[in-house]
Amino acid sequence: MTAPKATKSTNKPSHKFDFKNVMVEFDEGIAWVTLNRPDKRNAMSPALNREMLQVLDALEVDERCRVLVLTGAGEAFSSGMDLKEYFRETDNATPIEVMRVRRDAMGWQWRRLMFFPKPTIAMVNGWCFGGAFTPMVACDIAVAAEEATFGLSEINWGIIPAGNVMRAAAEKMNSSDALYFLLTGDTFDGKKACETRLVYETVPRAQLRERTTVLAKKLMGKNAHVAGAIKLAFRRVKEMSWDVAEDYLYAKAGDTYASDPERGRTKGMTQFLDEKSFKPGLGNYKREG
Numbered sequence: 001m002t003a004p005k006a007t008k009s010t011n012k013p014s015h016k017f018d019f020k021n022v023m024v025e026f027d028e029g030i031a032w033v034t035l036n037r038p039d040k041r042n043a044m045s046p047a048l049n050r051e052m053l054q055v056l057d058a059l060e061v062d063e064r065c066r067v068l069v070l071t072g073a074g075e076a077f078s079s080g081m082d083l084k085e086y087f088r089e090t091d092n093a094t095p096i097e098v099m100r101v102r103r104d105a106m107g108w109q110w111r112r113l114m115f116f117p118k119p120t121i122a123m124v125n126g127w128c129f130g131g132a133f134t135p136m137v138a139c140d141i142a143v144a145a146e147e148a149t150f151g152l153s154e155i156n157w158g159i160i161p162a163g164n165v166m167r168a169a170a171e172k173m174n175s176s177d178a179l180y181f182l183l184t185g186d187t188f189d190g191k192k193a194c195e196t197r198l199v200y201e202t203v204p205r206a207q208l209r210e211r212t213t214v215l216a217k218k219l220m221g222k223n224a225h226v227a228g229a230i231k232l233a234f235r236r237v238k239e240m241s242w243d244v245a246e247d248y249l250y251a252k253a254g255d256t257y258a259s260d261p262e263r264g265r266t267k268g269m270t271q272f273l274d275e276k277s278f279k280p281g282l283g284n285y286k287r288e289g
Contacts, residue, residue: 015058021048022055023073030216031065038074041127043082044109046101052108060117066224067216068116070139071123077148080130081105081163102163105131110164113138114235117228119219123212124148124190124199130165133198137168140231142198143212144190145205150198156185172198221284229256262287 017024023034033055035042059065072078081087090098113120113135122136124144129151136142152169154161161169161182169178177196181188190202203211219227233252237245257265271277271285278285 015062017055017058019051019055021045022051024055024059026064028217029064029066029220030213031059031062031068033059033068033070035070035072035078038072038076040082041076041079042072042074042132043079043085044105044131045082045085046104047085048082049101049104049108053104053112056108056112056116065118066220068118068120069123069212069216070113070120070135071125072127074126076127077122077124077136078129078132079127080132080165106134106163109134110138110168115232117232118224119216119227119231121212121216121219122199123208124193125205125208130154130161131163133161133165133168134163137172137198141200141215143208143215144193144199144202145208146190146202147205148190148193148202149187150181150189150193151185151187152181153185153187155183169198172196223260223262223287225260225262226256 019036021035021037023032023036025032025034033052035044035048037043037045037048059068090101093101109131120139120141122139122142124136124142125148126145127149128136128144129149130153133152152161152165154165160166166182169182173181173196180186188196190199193199194202201211229252233249237248240248267285267287272280
């Protein structure tokens with residue numbers, strides 16, 4: 001399947017990604033976004049959270065990013081929130097200062113990431129604890145190393161998994177597994193994470209980047225405009241009644257078809273009904289010509 005010819009860009013020059021706590025690399029349409037605090041197992045500090053907001057803002061309109069892959073440097077995806085910087089150092093802060101720190105964290109970890117207009121993949125390469133569940137679940141698809149270690153260990157030091165960590169677990173995991181790990185604080189590996197449906201798929205760590213690349217390229221072979229509409233609509237309809245969802249999806253579909261620069265629906269219908277040149281259940285319509 002060949003992607004359509006690139007159109008002349010009207011965007012501003014590409015953003016320069018020069019951050020201390022987040023690394024961004026581009027490779028054939030994939031933006032590899034790496035939480036880059038390996039000495040802290042990529043714990044998410046207020047500074048990292050502010051940088052991630054800037055990264056997502058920039059990648060949203062950067063044509064070098066067609067799929068975003070979120071991962072971590074070294075042996076960890078992320079060990080969660082940086083307890084010292086996020087909690088201890090804000091113990092004596094004013095309510096407004098605390099609110100600002102929380103707003104930056106939640107701003108990217110689920111609000112911006114969950115509704116990012118391009119496909120997103122969480123590549124869980126190692127340790128994934130507590131607060132890291134939120135951005136992992138906010139991504140559209142999560143792929144993990146079989147050797148990765150997951151944990152909801154908050155109960156072990158007398159706190160609850162807040163900041164939407166528990167909501168993230170409830171979103172993906174079946175209830176019996178989620179409650180077991182929430183109440184015991186036990187760790188579990190990538191294979192168990194897949195069994196609980198926390199992640200979509202696991203592979204040996206040595207094959208993780210290759211498998212993630214294959215998946216990202218598969219997503220890039222689809223109509224980007226329609227893919228963006230599908231993922232955003234899916235997030236919305238989960239909170240709607242069936243009747244409201246029906247009305248919303250008919251309206252969303254009409255808007256998507258009318259604004260699709262590729263005119264995918266017209267091409268697909270023509271190739272399937274008139275030309276008999278493809279079968280929707282077996283592949284994508286021809287996107288060029």
